[in-house]
Amino acid sequence: FYQEQIHKLQQASANSSFELTNDILYKIVKRGINKQTLIYIPSVLVSQVIEVYHGSSWAGHFGFRRTYNNLKDRYWWPNMKETIRTHLQACLKCQKFNFARHKAHGFLHPIESPSGPFQMIGIDYSGPFPTTTQGNKYVLAITDYFTK
Incomplete structure (x- = not known):
């Protein structure tokens, strides 16, 4: 996909939503009235990028929403949300240590x-x-x- 996008850019497509600058491929995303350029992450690096933002010592194994929000303003790749969600669901540390921190409310029982x-x-x-x-x-x- 990465090489395919570079090839399309070299053919000078004016309507492309990608941009090549200094050998880095960017995705141009429209957010409201602004356009934002996000670094395109090739599929072979997606897991490593997610791991840096989720599982590194400074990342803190945050949940989907925080991990996605940290990534979406800097990077882009196809099916980004689904990929992040799948990666986080497979995280062994999260499975081991994330559990419900609150008890479900029980029913009131009469005092004899x-x-x-x-x-x-x-x-x-x-x-x-x-x-x-x-x-x-x-x-x-x-x-x-x-x-x-």
Whole structure:
């Protein structure tokens, strides 16, 4: 593909979305009203570029969105999103260490009533509040679930 694009450019196609400057092939991408030139990455180097932006010591094994955003403003290659997504899904470190960091919310379960006093108590502590005339600023509430 790389050689094919260079050959097309040498034939002086005015409508080409590629540009060759100093032996580097660029993809010209229109973003809004601006045109941006992105370095074209040949297929043999795609995995290495993704690895630098995803798996190197400074890259931090970020997810798809951050990795893609870091790459899309500098480089271009065909099927870029799919290639990045596939590479990240195959990353062994991400598979080993990325797991859900939050627990799913469970269902509420009723608390069984105790059969006698002082078998189950609830304690709430709050404050500080404005100091009372007796010098108190905290409230400690203790409730016996049996006599509640």
